[in-house]
């Protein structure tokens with residue numbers, strides 16, 4: 001694409017004429033630059049992309065987009081803008097020809113439930129014959145094409161590339177997770193949202209946002225970026241009316257609002273919720289109509305996820321009965337309440353709960369279906385929100401029979417420090433060490449819980465869900481909670497067989 005055309009929506013300064021330069025591609029990582037690319041220097045948390053302009057030029061960059069003049073070795077134009085991250089979003093949308101305008105783009109935001117909601121909507125829309133694409137924690141998907149994503153909500157260039165791939169594949173809907181980091185960093189600028197869904201706002205990410213108000217305001221950006229009515233279709237916002245933060249979002253948007261929840265004022269309301277070990281059922285009331293829903297996803301929190309999806313179906317004029325039938329077939333997302341029972345009658349539940357609210361919802365749900373002991377193995381991530389650590393440990397103590405505190409990804413933080421933060425409240429409140437265990441090695445912690453558990457008990461392994469690695473310092477080692485639990489039972493079975501063989 002012609003560079004001057006690409007930059008036409010930006011205010012920039014540059015000592016060179018640009019109209020004769022054609023660029024092949026855009027990159028914000030020098031390591032991926034190829035001949036003829038435009039390299040965009042981003043200031044990161046660890047590195048400053050401006051330091052890599054030379055590297056990008058060595059690899060063939062045709063031009064550099066930066067926030068300041070740079071001494072570059074050859075006659076490569078340096079284009080200066082005040083904010084390269086904002087500029088990247090603008091040119092990415094231009095480069096891919098504004099793909100979000102050609103899709104019904106649905107954004108899901110909230111502390112918990114984004115991934116579940118995106119997968120649920122994708123499943124239902126597909127079942128009803130609509131082609132969709134999705135982006136989130138589990139990756140980017142359109143049709144049979146799948147790509148891993150580094151972030152829940154990738155950088156703007158990646159987002160626009162994914163949306164363009166969806167348009168190319170003929171998708172009608174794009175359903176994407178809108179993380180608060182992404183909204184705050186402007187990764188979703190120039191995304192023309194048709195709908196915004198809010199799940200909930202509870203304690204998380206205060207390392208980044210510092211205050212709950214700033215965290216709320218980041219999410220608000222999704223509601224202020226809903227597009228104007230297009231082709232006679234009004235944008236809509238779906239809000240959880242049982243969450244007090246919802247009204248802030250209601251007042252921030254011009255879109256049609258649909259509210260869901262258990263309270264009387266909800267447009268889509270659930271009542272008569274029954275949770276059994278194998279299913280959850282509830283009654284949905286909307287527009288004076290009632291319908292019973294029975295599905296496999298456990299817990300009140302998943303009832304909320306279902307209600308948010310039903311609001312979306314209503315706003316899209318999808319007949320309620322058809323929508324609910326498709327919803328009932330949804331089997332959940334890998335690593336979210338992923339459970340199995342051992343031959344010895346122990347229920348193992350692997351779940352991605354890594355926030356205080358998610359952990360509480362999880363343990364409350366487990367208590368409803370398990371009458372025996374509940375062993376809860378979990379850790380808190382290093383280099384992330386430290387404030388939530390003692391809160392989560394307190395929740396584990398209150399809602400499980402026996403917490404086993406262990407490590408999650410420690411990243412560059414001292415593991416001792418993380419565990420110290422977690423048990424801070426226990427120490428202050430004089431909790432007896434007999435009521436919990438601290439086993440830093442995650443594998444040993446999971447095995448210790450499984451060794452203690454007997455028939456009718458549950459072992460809840462929280463925090464890492466579907467993940468397949470554990471990051472300790474700069475080492476990324478393969479690790480999957482479910483596999484570790486399965487290994488335990490395999491080991492048990494082999495040692496029992498060996499013992500039998502040894503008995504004369």
Ligand SMILES: CC(=O)N[C@H]1[C@@H](OP(=O)(O)OP(=O)(O)OC[C@H]2O[C@@H](n3ccc(=O)[nH]c3=O)[C@H](O)[C@@H]2O)O[C@H](CO)[C@@H](O)[C@@H]1O[C@H](C)C(=O)N[C@@H](C)C(=O)N[C@H](CCC(=O)O)C(=O)O
Nearest residue numbers: 028029030042044045046047049052151152153155179181
């Ligand atoms: C802390 C943070 O937000 N980091 C994000 C950031 O990376 P960074 O700032 O650390 O990048 P950096 O390493 O400092 O490098 C700065 C720039 O120099 C460039 N560089 C660097 C080295 C080199 O040799 N050449 C080069 O060009 C890099 O490509 C980058 O453009 O920019 C990267 C590219 O966009 C992101 O992938 C990365 O997300 C990391 C993985 C991350 O964990 N982010 C978290 C905080 C996050 O955003 N999470 C939310 C979800 C959270 C949730 O809901 O649970 C998300 O949406 O993912």
Ligand SMILES: Nc1ncnc2c1ncn2[C@@H]1O[C@H](COP(=O)(O)OP(=O)(O)OP(=O)(O)O)[C@@H](O)[C@H]1O
Nearest residue numbers: 111112113114115116137301304336351352353358
């Ligand atoms: N609506 C909800 N309310 C509270 N907790 C929920 C809700 N939905 C899911 N959870 C809990 O949060 C965990 C993570 O769910 P999910 O992956 O859907 O959320 P997420 O918002 O995508 O999380 P992340 O942004 O960290 O990837 C689940 O395993 C479950 O324990």
